[in-house]
Amino acid sequence: MDRKRVWRWIRINTFINKGKKVRYIRKKNIFAHFGEKSSYAPRKIPLYSDLISIGDNVRIAADVTFIPHDMIHAMLNNHTSGEYKGYREYIGCIKIENNVFVGSESVILADVHIGSNVIIGAGTLVNKDLEGGYVYAGVPARKICTFEEFVEKRRKAVNYPEEFSRSGDSVGSEFSKWMWADFEKRHPQG
Secondary structure (H helix, E strand, O other): OOHHHHHHHHHHHHOOOHHHHHHHHHHOOOOOEEOOOOEEOOOOOOOOHHHEEEOOOEEEOOOOEEEOEOOHHHHHHOOOOOOOOOOOOOEOOEEEOOOEEEOOOOEEEOOEEEOOOEEEOOOOEEOOOEOOOEEEEOOOOEEEEEHHHHHHHHHHHOOOOOOOOOEOOEOOHHHHHHHHHHHHHHOOOO
């Protein structure tokens, strides 16, 4: 890792306030584009981050990995048989359109375009273009349902009383008690 990348890693990981982190990402042009109302939770800055474009209202969860390159050329060029020479590094862009959520620990490989209105489940491997308007999950990524179907399911899934809200990194004791009681009702021990 070169000094510039190490310094950026240190600076990004010292910002607790997400607004400061995003301002730093934009100020230093860490990505080719970093859209409005977008957030970036990973601690790592990807290699060749200037080949990554992130649209508006994109949420990148913790531990998402962007890989705009591979190292296969090095293995081929140093193959023990000596018969493979002259291979160059494979490098590609990654473009994420607007209104996208990328779940924790997902991996996005080089030369991938992710359309608008997409949700990518945690732990998903994105190794090909993802058409807009769908939810994807799995290794490799596959369509699960439409974006609109997910929105409707989510509307029904969030069932806690409106008077409850979280504060910082905690839901508070009353909210926590309510959530556990609701969980136990829906998941009775057999």
